[in-house]
Amino acid sequence: MREPVSVCLALYNGEKYITEQIDSILSQLDHIEDELIIIDDCSSDSSVEIINSYNSSYIHLYQNDRNMGYIKTFEKAICISKNSIVFLSDHDDIWVEGRLNKMYDKLQEADNWLVCSNFETFNNKGESKVRFKTKLIQSKPEKFTRNILSIFKGNIAYFGCTMAFRKELKNYIIPFPDYIDAHDLWISMTGNVLKKVVHLEDITILHRIHDNNTSFVQRDFYKKLYTRFLFLKTLIDAYKRKRMNNIQIKKK
Template sequence: MISVCMATYNGEKYIEKQMRSILSQISGEDEVVIQDDCSSDNTIEIIKSLRDPRIRVEINEKNQGHIKNFEIALTRAKGDIIFLSDQDDEWMPGKVEAVLRAFQDAGTMGVVTDAVVVDAEDKIINESYFQITGSRSGVLKNYIHNSYLGCCLAFRREVLQPALPIPRSVRTHDGWLGIVANMLGDVVFLDEKLLRYKRHGNNASQMHRFGMGDVIKRRLSLAFHMVRVQPTIYAVRQARIRKGENAK
């Protein structure tokens, strides 16, 4: 079973196109888990108008912010494989199929696809997000410079056990989830461009640099939490080994 987790907030301009691009690729047993952060526009009305039983919408009683909103969605997910999704991108045909194919290797804990970067009018800004960030796998590499982009990330359910709750002192939820997945096993970076990643000035996450002091503070915090979750990482890995042995 697949769970697509999406955090929404005032996304009426792009949400329908994104939802249709997702729903067309998942099965009847899969789900789209939407956590809305008190949208004041027609986001929820548009989602409900799709009348798809695979969509599970919950609205926060008060604004929680981007990271907490995603965290709540993740706690509601029921799937074995969890995809993260933004509200304003577009999944390209074959995304789900390619990602699930990568998960056929039992050692794969996460998968990241490349993306075409587009502007608000859907015009291409850059042909490859990987080229912008030098994206590749590796715990140390992504500790130094995060290249996990949430809207391109999928991971096994086991990642949630050590990853939740998401530490508020780390910069991004996707960087944290990607690192935890890589601590548990392999994270595969697919060169296939399977997403139109929209940058329009109102994104909840922004592509910009931070001051050196802030970077050092965040890196120290990330290191602390990586050490903190090591016992849980070990327990999950041992459980997976036992599960694999029992399946033989």
């Protein structure tokens, strides 16, 4: 029997899409201790009412008392999560059938702490859209440095909605650095620094593209330059946390 999982979902004005996403997640939860943690970031639509209409013991709804933004909302959800495996989820995507088990099984191999998968994108008309041409390929130990370089180049498909990780990683990623503008790149950077990330080549997410998405935003030259600076800071901080945690482990 598999270990229980925690699914962390950040919600903001998701009334149009949240039902389809929740249904795709609940269909894959079958452990009595599984949990779907939903944190509403002060939605002004009927998102909360939709969540409350579900009669599921898996769902645990929390509401922010002020708008915190999706990065801090995900951080809060991860802190609340109690299970061995943590999945991240946006409110407007759809989980592909078998996603949970495929990613869970990948985390059982070797000493993997973080798994990232591929995804497909579609619009509100159901049309397939190619928004990120680079696909993840199976990682090998000698490829971690290459993955980090690809983060700097901006040509590796690391997105939070495609991630799951073991609870041990929380000691290294929480709290999120205050300066980051992408929690998924912080998590993936840390996973590669620790040499505990693995790529799953399967498509496990249908990622919806619409006007309110924050993903795939085009950036000008100066914004790209500043982003690379932030990547360097995350790399340095990831190594610092690795060293600090190793010291604490040795003391124990």
